[in-house]
Amino acid sequence: MKRAALGFGVTAALLFAVAPLVLGDFRLSLLAKYLCFAIVAVGVGLAWGRGGMLALGQGVFFGLGGYAMAMHLKLADAGPGNLPDFMILYGQLDALPWWWAPFANPIFALLATVLLPMLVALLLGLLIFRRRVRGAYFAILSQALAAAFAILLIGQQGTTGGTNGLTDIQGFFGYDLNDPVNQRMVYFVVAAALLAMLGVAWQLMRSRYGELLVAVRDGEERVRFLGYDPANVKLVAYVVAAGMAGLAGALFVPAVGIISPALIGVVPSIEFVIGVAVGGRATLAGPALGAIAVAWAKTALSERVPSAWTYFEGLLFVLPIVFLPGGIAALFKWRRRARLVPPAEVKEKVAA
Amino acid sequence: MSLLVGQLFSGVSIGAVLLLIALGLALTFGQMNVINMAHGEFIMAGAYTVYVLQQVVTSAGASLLIALPVSFVVAGLLGVLLEVLLIRRLYARPLDTLLVTWGVSLILQQAARDIFGAPNVQTRAPEILTGSVHLTDDIAIASSRLFILGLALAAVAALTIVLRTTSLGRRIRAVVQNRDLAAVSGLSTGRVDRLTFFIGSGLAGIAGVALTLIGPIGPAMGTNLIVNAFLVVVVGGIGQLKGTVIVAFVLGVLQATVEYTTTVSVASVIVFVAIVAFLQWRPQGLFTLRTRSLA
Numbered sequence: 001m002k003r004a005a006l007g008f009g010v011t012a013a014l015l016f017a018v019a020p021l022v023l024g025d026f027r028l029s030l031l032a033k034y035l036c037f038a039i040v041a042v043g044v045g046l047a048w049g050r051g052g053m054l055a056l057g058q059g060v061f062f063g064l065g066g067y068a069m070a071m072h073l074k075l076a077d078a079g080p081g082n083l084p085d086f087m088i089l090y091g092q093l094d095a096l097p098w099w100w101a102p103f104a105n106p107i108f109a110l111l112a113t114v115l116l117p118m119l120v121a122l123l124l125g126l127l128i129f130r131r132r133v134r135g136a137y138f139a140i141l142s143q144a145l146a147a148a149f150a151i152l153l154i155g156q157q158g159t160t161g162g163t164n165g166l167t168d169i170q171g172f173f174g175y176d177l178n179d180p181v182n183q184r185m186v187y188f189v190v191a192a193a194l195l196a197m198l199g200v201a202w203q204l205m206r207s208r209y210g211e212l213l214v215a216v217r218d219g220e221e222r223v224r225f226l227g228y229d230p231a232n233v234k235l236v237a238y239v240v241a242a243g244m245a246g247l248a249g250a251l252f253v254p255a256v257g258i259i260s261p262a263l264i265g266v267v268p269s270i271e272f273v274i275g276v277a278v279g280g281r282a283t284l285a286g287p288a289l290g291a292i293a294v295a296w297a298k299t300a301l302s303e304r305v306p307s308a309w310t311y312f313e314g315l316l317f318v319l320p321i322v323f324l325p326g327g328i329a330a331l332f333k334w335r336r337r338a339r340l341v342p343p344a345e346v347k348e349k350v351a352a
Numbered sequence: 353m354s355l356l357v358g359q360l361f362s363g364v365s366i367g368a369v370l371l372l373i374a375l376g377l378a379l380t381f382g383q384m385n386v387i388n389m390a391h392g393e394f395i396m397a398g399a400y401t402v403y404v405l406q407q408v409v410t411s412a413g414a415s416l417l418i419a420l421p422v423s424f425v426v427a428g429l430l431g432v433l434l435e436v437l438l439i440r441r442l443y444a445r446p447l448d449t450l451l452v453t454w455g456v457s458l459i460l461q462q463a464a465r466d467i468f469g470a471p472n473v474q475t476r477a478p479e480i481l482t483g484s485v486h487l488t489d490d491i492a493i494a495s496s497r498l499f500i501l502g503l504a505l506a507a508v509a510a511l512t513i514v515l516r517t518t519s520l521g522r523r524i525r526a527v528v529q530n531r532d533l534a535a536v537s538g539l540s541t542g543r544v545d546r547l548t549f550f551i552g553s554g555l556a557g558i559a560g561v562a563l564t565l566i567g568p569i570g571p572a573m574g575t576n577l578i579v580n581a582f583l584v585v586v587v588g589g590i591g592q593l594k595g596t597v598i599v600a601f602v603l604g605v606l607q608a609t610v611e612y613t614t615t616v617s618v619a620s621v622i623v624f625v626a627i628v629a630f631l632q633w634r635p636q637g638l639f640t641l642r643t644r645s646l647a
């Protein structure tokens with residue numbers, strides 16, 4: 001308890017005091033982008049690290065949140081009664097499509113950024129977990145969902161912006177995003193959201209529910225025999241992770257100014273996972289730190305030698321997972337209670 | 353009528369490509385429970401093998417015939433290398449295998465980009481495979497598509513014969529059904545694993561050769577194909593080939609039909625929904641090996 005409070009305090013101080021003082025405007029807005037990825041990673045850590053569900057389609061939820069936010073901001077930029085600029089550009093529409101209309105309402109749009117991904121995850125999770133589709137099957141299905149979603153968005157150019165996505169977003173609820181001061185404000189919002197999501201994950205992990213989730217990961221059938229329904233346990237973690245990804249997507253839009261299919265398809269979806277694996281999938285802070293580190297490394301390396309980044313990313317998938325399944329967090333935690341750093345798939349060894 | 357037949361055949365030919373790709377996965381994923389995301393890059397390796405061969409052998413027909421066995425061996429050896437270096441350490445962690453092999457696929461793609469260049473390359477198809485066969489006056493079928501269909505069916509037949517009648521096939525089935533019992537019966541399970549992986553990856557090489565006939569060859573060609581191929585194996589049910597064969601063709605026809613009545617982008621979503629709906633009815637896939645295992 002004390003340690004956790006200390007950890008949150010130090011993180012808050014770093015995010016709210018040190019980073020804004022040390023970093024310039026450009027680096028700070030880059031950090032805001034990394035923090036968005038970190039929010040997704042917190043959810044992945046919960047679903048995969050604690051729950052054993054390798055969700056390879058988090059980009060879908062990130063995209064739903066991002067598009068919900070971007071649709072509202074585009075409508076707000078255009079002003080009441082006007083079409084967003086890209087719709088006029090492609091010139092296929094005379095009036096706003098019906099499913100765009102509700103997003104003109106800021107409250108509806110804000111709620112949708114989180115609730116829409118959670119609803120989709122709930123539906124999919126109900127169908128998949130109840131029928132006991134799991135493990136690799138679940139991973140492949142979630143990846144196929146990401147592929148289908150990206151193809152759908154690209155195909156509907158007139159209403160979704162197609163490959164370009166929704167770009168060139170100017171305002172954020174009345175604040176001009178081109179103003180560096182407002183960019184800083186967006187950074188603070190993102191940082192606060194990350195802290196809040198870490199708090200949610202911490203609370204879930206230390207609760208009885210968290211124990212149950214780990215139990216389902218390590219021995220689903222045993223939990224079933226004890227009288228719990230593992231499907232419900234998994235569903236909660238999956239839906240919460242989807243909500244976090246949606247929130248991250250929504251904040252990504254004002255922080256970076258764009259949302260497009262290239263940010264949410266199969267490849268970016270699996271990239272959300274790598275930071276989690278590197279940082280330590282079953283820990284609280286590991287996924288967030290790992291995601292920030294990987295995103296930073298991507299920027300730093302691909303600025304200098306683009307092709308080297310791809311090799312490096314490939315090695316990031318290979319080396320830590322083969323030789324350090326607990327992630328970097330395992331290096332620091334080897335003395336502490338074993339429960340916190342279970343090598344992820346202990347159960348297969350037991351079963352085999 | 354001719355429209356219907358045309359649609360049906362375009363579905364069957366999508367199915368044949370899916371089948372060629374999924375057949376190797378049916379071995380490595382279905383039999384060994386290894387999710388090899390680098391399978392798509394083995395396809396790419398097979399396709400580039402054709403490209404390299406054509407720099408040496410000028411006759412398009414001869415180079416295609418030589419490429420079939422050579423690609424099989426090239427992709428198979430890549431697979432064995434992957435198995436020995438990485439996958440062997442991860443048999444207890446199937447989900448981690450997925451991520452590790454994804455990393456390998458990134459490295460292989462970048463390697464292809466550095467060796468052959470980022471733009472797509474072209475190969476020459478032999479004369480007889482460039483035209484089309486006229487069934488009636490208004491139904492024409494591309495001969496390359498017919499060749500791929502034939503190749504896919506031949507691969508299924510060959511694999512079935514190997515698994516059913518040869519001693520290697522018997523050993524593979526024994527290890528799949530009960531690894532421990534196979535081991536105490538004196539089988540070297542590690543060797544059987546490597547051979548299975550060699551054949552499964554080699555089939556990816558064959559698929560790569562086939563794909564040179566219908567599309568460009570590029571570093572990212574595998575990524576687009578692999579997701580659907582994995583779906584085929586999941587829906588078909590692991591441990592048996594017949595599910596993979598049936599589902600590949602059904603999905604192909606479904607995709608072609610839905611694409612025809614709606615658009616490509618809507619079709620991908622409808623096919624996904626159809627698969628999730630199907631899994632409500634058969635969560636373990638179309639055909640399953642019955643076991644008493646709980647896990």
